[in-house]
Amino acid sequence: MDSTRTWDVLVLGGGNAALCAALTAREAGATVLLLESAPFAYRGGNSRHTRNMRTMHEGPLDVLTDAYPEEEYWQDLLKVTGGLTDERLARMTIRQTERHVPWMKAHGVRFQAPLGGTLHLSRTNAFFLGGGKALMNAYYRAAAAMGVEIAYETEVVGLALEGRGIDSVTVDCKGERRAIRARAVVVAAGGFESNLEWLREAWGPPADNFIVRGTPYNMGKVLKLLLDQGARRVSDPTQGHCVAIDARSPRYDGGIVTRVDAVSLGIVVNRDAQRFYDEGEDFWPKRYAIWGRLVAGQPGQIGYSIIDAKSMGKFMPPVFPPEKADSVRELAGKLGVDAQALERTIAEYNAAVRPGTFDHTIQDDCRTEGLVPPKTHWARTIDTPPFYAYPLRPGITFTYLGVAVDERARMILQDDRPAANVWAAGEIMAGNILGKGYLAGIGMAIGTTFGRIAGEEAARHVRG
Numbered sequence: 520m521d522s523t524r525t526w527d528v529l530v531l532g533g534g535n536a537a538l539c540a541a542l543t544a545r546e547a548g549a550t551v552l553l554l555e556s557a558p559f560a561y562r563g564g565n566s567r568h569t570r571n572m573r574t575m576h577e578g579p580l581d582v583l584t585d586a587y588p589e590e591e592y593w594q595d596l597l598k599v600t601g602g603l604t605d606e607r608l609a610r611m612t613i614r615q616t617e618r619h620v621p622w623m624k625a626h627g628v629r630f631q632a633p634l635g636g637t638l639h640l641s642r643t644n645a646f647f648l649g650g651g652k653a654l655m656n657a658y659y660r661a662a663a664a665m666g667v668e669i670a671y672e673t674e675v676v677g678l679a680l681e682g683r684g685i686d687s688v689t690v691d692c693k694g695e696r697r698a699i700r701a702r703a704v705v706v707a708a709g710g711f712e713s714n715l716e717w718l719r720e721a722w723g724p725p726a727d728n729f730i731v732r733g734t735p736y737n738m739g740k741v742l743k744l745l746l747d748q749g750a751r752r753v754s755d756p757t758q759g760h761c762v763a764i765d766a767r768s769p770r771y772d773g774g775i776v777t778r779v780d781a782v783s784l785g786i787v788v789n790r791d792a793q794r795f796y797d798e799g800e801d802f803w804p805k806r807y808a809i810w811g812r813l814v815a816g817q818p819g820q821i822g823y824s825i826i827d828a829k830s831m832g833k834f835m836p837p838v839f840p841p842e843k844a845d846s847v848r849e850l851a852g853k854l855g856v857d858a859q860a861l862e863r864t865i866a867e868y869n870a871a872v873r874p875g876t877f878d879h880t881i882q883d884d885c886r887t888e889g890l891v892p893p894k895t896h897w898a899r900t901i902d903t904p905p906f907y908a909y910p911l912r913p914g915i916t917f918t919y920l921g922v923a924v925d926e927r928a929r930m931i932l933q934d935d936r937p938a939a940n941v942w943a944a945g946e947i948m949a950g951n952i953l954g955k956g957y958l959a960g961i962g963m964a965i966g967t968t969f970g971r972i973a974g975e976e977a978a979r980h981v982r983g
Contacts, residue, residue, distance in 0.1 A: 520552065520670040520673065520692065520697075520699075521668075522697040522698065522699055524700075525700040525701060526550050526551065526552045526699070526700065526701040526702070527544070527549035527550040527551065527701070527702050527703065527977075527978070527981040528540075528541075528544040528549045528550070528551045528552075528701065528702070528703045528705060528977045528978060529551075529552050529554070529688060529699060529701035529703070529704045529705070530544075530551060530552070530553040530554065530704075530705045530707060530974075531554050531675055531688070531704065531705065531706050531707060531708045531741055532553075532554070532555070532564065532705075532706070532707035532708040532709060532741075532945065532947075533553065533554075533555030533556070533557060533562050533563060533564055533669075533671075534563055534564030534565060534566040534567075534655070534709065534945060534946075534966070535563075535564075535566035535569070535651075535655070535658070535945065535963060535966040535967060535970065536707040536944035536945025536965075536966035536969060536970035536973075537553060537555075537564075537705070537708075537944070537945065537970065538553070538655070538658035538662060538970070539944070539966065539971050539974065540705040540707055540942070540944055540970040540971070540974035540977070541553045541662055541667045541974060542626060542658065542661060542662055542665065542667070542974065543970070543971045543973075543974030543975050544703075544705070544974035544975070544977050544978040545662070545665045545666060545667050545974075546665070546974075547974070547975060547978035547979070547982075548978065548982070549703075549977070549978040549981050549982075550666075551662075551666075551667045551668065552667075552668045552669075552670065552699065552701070553662070553667055553668070553669045553670070554670050554673045554675065554688075554690060554699070555669060555670065555671050555672075555673065556672070556673060556674040556675070556708075556736050557671065557672070557736040558671055558672050559671050561734065561736065561772075562659065562671065563651065563652070563655035563659075563734075564709055564733070564734050564736070564737065564946075565732075565733035565734055565737070565916060565917055566651050566654065566655050566963070566966070567651045567652050567655055567734070567774070568650075568651050568732065568733055568774035568775050568916075569651035569654070569775075569962070569963055570646055570647060570650045570651060570775060571640065571644040571645060571646040571647065571959070571960045571963070572616065572619065572645050572647075572960050572963035572964050572967065573592070573616065573643055573644050573958060573959060573960030573961050573963070573964050574587070574616045574617065574619065574620060574643070574644065574645050574960075574964070575587055575588065575589050575592050575613050575616045576617050577617070580617070580620060580645075581620050581621075581624075581630055581645065582630045582631065582632055582641075582645055582646065583620075583641070583642065583643075583644075583645055584641045584642050585642045586642075587643045589610065589613050589614060592613045592643075593606075593609065593610060593613060595805060595958055596613075596952075596958055596961065598801075598805070599805060599806075599808070599809075599956035599957060599958050600952075600953060600954050600955055600956045601954075601955060601956065602954075603754075603953075603954020603955050603956075604951075604952050604953065604954055605951050605952060607926065608924070608925075608926060608951050608952055609952045611926055611968070612952060612964055612965055612968045612969070613964070615968040615971075615972075616964045616967070616968065619964075619968070619971075622971070623654075623967075626657060626658060626661040627657035627658070627660060627661050628647060628653075628654055628657045628658070629647070629648040629649070629653070629657075630645050630646060630647060630648055631646050631647070631648040632646070640804060640959065643804075643960070644804075644959060644960040650775075670690075670692060672692065672693050673690050673691070673692045673693075674690060674691045674692075674740070675688055675689070675690055675708065675740060675741050675744070676689050676690060676691050676696070676740070677689035677744070678741075678744050678745075678748075679748070680745070680748040680749055680750070680932075680938065680941075682939065683932065683938055683939040684938055684939035684940040684941060685701075685704045685941055686700060686701075687699060687700045688701070702940065702980070702981045703940045703941075703942070703977035703978070703980050703981050704940060704941050704942070704977075705941075705942045705943070705944060705970075705973045705974065705977050706741055706745065706922070706930065706941065706942070706943045706944075707943070707944045707945040707947060707966075707970060707973070708737075708740075708741035708742070709734070709736075709737035709739075709742075709917065709945065709946045709947060710737055710739060710742065710917045710918035710919070710920065710921065710946045710947065710949075711737065711738060711739025711742055711743070711918050711920070712731055712737055712739075712759065712915040712916065712917050712918045713731050713733070713734065713735045713736060713737045713738050713739075713771065714737075714738045714739050715729075715731075717739055717756070718915070720756070721755075721756035721757050722757060722815070725815055725820050725913075728815075728819065728820035728821070728913070729761075729815070729820070729912070729913045729914070729915050730764060730766075730768050730769075730770060730777075730912050730913065730914045730915070731770060731771045731772070731914075731915050732762065732764060732768075732773055732775075732777060732778075732914040732915060732916045733771075733772065733774070733915075733916050734771075734772060735771040735772055737917070737946070739918075741947070742920070742921065742922070742947055745922055745930070746922070749932050749933050750922040750923070750930055750931070750933070750938075751922065751923040751931045751932055751935065752920065752921070752922065752923065753919075753920075753921050753922065753923045753948070753950040753951050753954075754920050754950030754953075754954055754955075755919075756918065756920045758918070758919040758920070758950065758953075758954065759915055759917055759919050759920075760808055760811075760915070760916035760917050760953075760957045760962065761808065761811030761812050761815065761914065761915050761916070762778055762807060762808055762810060762811045762913075762914045762916060763778075763779060763782065763787075763807075763810035763811050763813070763814050763822065763911040763912070763913065763914065764777040764778050764779060764811075764837075764911065764912060764914030765777050765778075765779055765837055765838070765839045765909055765910065765911070765912075766821060766911055766912040767839050767910065768838075768839075768912070768914065773838075773914070776837060776838040777837060777838060777914060778807070778835075778837060778914070779824050779837050779909045779911060780803060780807070780834040780835045781824045781826050781830065781834050781907075781909060782798050782803070782807070782810060782824050783798055783799055783802075783803050783806075783879070783897050784826050784830040784833060784879070784897060784899075785824060785825050785826035785827070785830055785901060786798055786824075786825050786864075786865070786868055786901065787813075787822050787823065787824050787825070787911070788823050788825065788856070788864055789817040789818060789821065789822055789823075790817070790818050790819050790821050790822075790855075790856060791818065791857070791860060792851070792856045792857055792860035792861040792863075792864050793860070793864060794864060794868070794892060795813065795816075795817060795892065796809075796810075796813050796892055797892045797893055797894055798894050798897075799885075799886070799895050799896035799897045799898060800895060801882070802882070804958070804959035804960075805959070807957075807959070808956060808957030808958075808959075809956065810822075810911070811913040811914055811915070812913070814911050814912065814913050815913040820912060820913055821910065821911065821912060822910075822911040822912075823856070823908045823909065823910055823911065824908065824909045824911055825865070825901065825906065825907070825908045826906075826907050826908075827901045827902060827904065827905070827906050827907070828903045828904060828905055828906075828907075829899060829903050830907075831907065833879060837909065839909070841907040841908055841909050842854060842907065842908045842909075842910075843905050844904075844905060844906050845904050845905055845906070846904065846906070847861055847862050847865055847901075847906055848861075848862060849906075850906045850908055853908070854908055854910065865901050867890065868887065868890065868894070868900075868901065869900040869902060871887035871889055871890035871898075872885070872886075872887055872894075872898045872900050873885075873886055873888050873898070877897065877899055882896045883896055883897060884896075885897055885898045885899060886898050916962075917946045917949070917962070918946070919949060919950035919953050919954070919955070920950060921943075921946070921947045921948045921949060921950040921951070922943050922947060923948070923951060924942075924943050924948045924951055924969070925937060926972075927972060927976050928942040928943060928944055928948075928969045928972040928973040928976055929941070929942055929943075929976065930942060930948075940977075940980055942972075942973035942976055942977050943969070943973065944966060944969035944970040944972070944973040945965070945966040945969065945970060948965075948969060949962065949965050949966075952965055953965075
């Protein structure tokens with residue numbers, strides 16, 4: 520890394536949004552330096568753990584079937600966010616996704632048909648062959664071939680928003696302090712989900728029971744520097760992509776294989792063996808991300824997804840095997856919950872189930888009646904041994920607190936005007952579109968859209 524020169528475009532971050540910005544800026548003729556705080560083996564941020572991107576298309580597009588028009592995509596997003604989204608930026612993101620698949624393929628990304636199980640996303644989501652790790656490897660290969668310089672284990676420790684812009688960034692590169700100068704800066708350094716102290720500040724003691732699904736390197740240092748120096752903030756520190764994952768997962772970096780997808784096929788109880796939410800509210804890809812917050816609100820931040828033999832094999836198996844028992848009482852003992860209470864909860868649920876035609880590919884007519892909370896779809900009695908349970912904890916993927924941007928990806932300051940030479944992309948600005956909730960694959964859509972815009976706009980700024 521040459522710290523004696525002034526770079527055209529400096530990209531802070533090493534995930535999908537950062538690479539999209541770096542590739543686009545380099546294609547426009549700019550000299551580009553990308554700073555990745557992680558070592559080589561962990562490069563790519565949370566993008567290493569992704570597997571698909573939600574993509575608008577008016578007709579069949581590559582591996583995508585049928586059509587997924589803008590309005591349907593927008594309504595899906597509107598539903599999960601409850602209206603906490605900037606419609607202008609959201610619709611722009613949605614429209615741009617139709618252009619991404621060919622661009623990604625041109626940079627070495629390969630796609631595959633959607634995976635089986637319960638996702639049913641062949642119409643809405645394009646899956647990466649080899650997952651997020653293969654995606655990031657393709658982008659890094661393309662960047663190196665194009666002349667993007669990449670510095671690993673290089674952490675931003677200081678930056679100054681002076682005169683509405685950033686002229687230089689102070690970094691710690693393997694123990695050595697350096698100042699990096701640039702004409703334009705793209706911030707794509709993620710949220711603060713790996714910063715347990717910041718999580719506890721936002722959530723209080725419940726954060727001690729959270730598990731970080733993604734990279735341990737998203738400490739939020741760049742985000743904090745920007746917010747402290749006048750960037751306008753969006754969303755709040757308790758909002759984020761928070762999924763119910765297996766409670767036995769590692770504290771960091773477990774990734775997508777720790778997610779438990781059995782929720783909609785059975786019931787979920789807390790440590791008191793009580794249900795607390797409708798497990799069949801909507802299709803799993805639209806509702807899976809609410810369950811982390813739901814479990815976070817329960818005593819001890821623990822829950823248990825319970826199914827019987829009828830449901831095994833009908834969902835994507837997670838990395839850990841379930842607890843297994845021949846009776847509900849035996850299962851309760853293995854979970855450490857009150858056996859009588861669990862037997863009563865399951866008996867009340869079974870008695871409330873109304874006959875229907877079970878079909879997990881549609882919102883079927885299998886429901887409960889007279890039960891609070893109800894189960895509105897895919898309700899089947901839990902009565903066929905063996906019985907299974909997965910322990911659940913809140914799994915933080917990424918946080919939504921971030922910096923405000925406009926449609927050109929320019930970072931907005933507290934006076935509601937854009938910074939002179941700073942653009943933002945990815946998780947650090949996703950809160951503009953995701954005020955709450957999540958839609959499978961939209962994180963990659965946001966990162967790719969704003970990464971490409973940020974790279975293009977930063978290079979245009981340099982050209983004058």
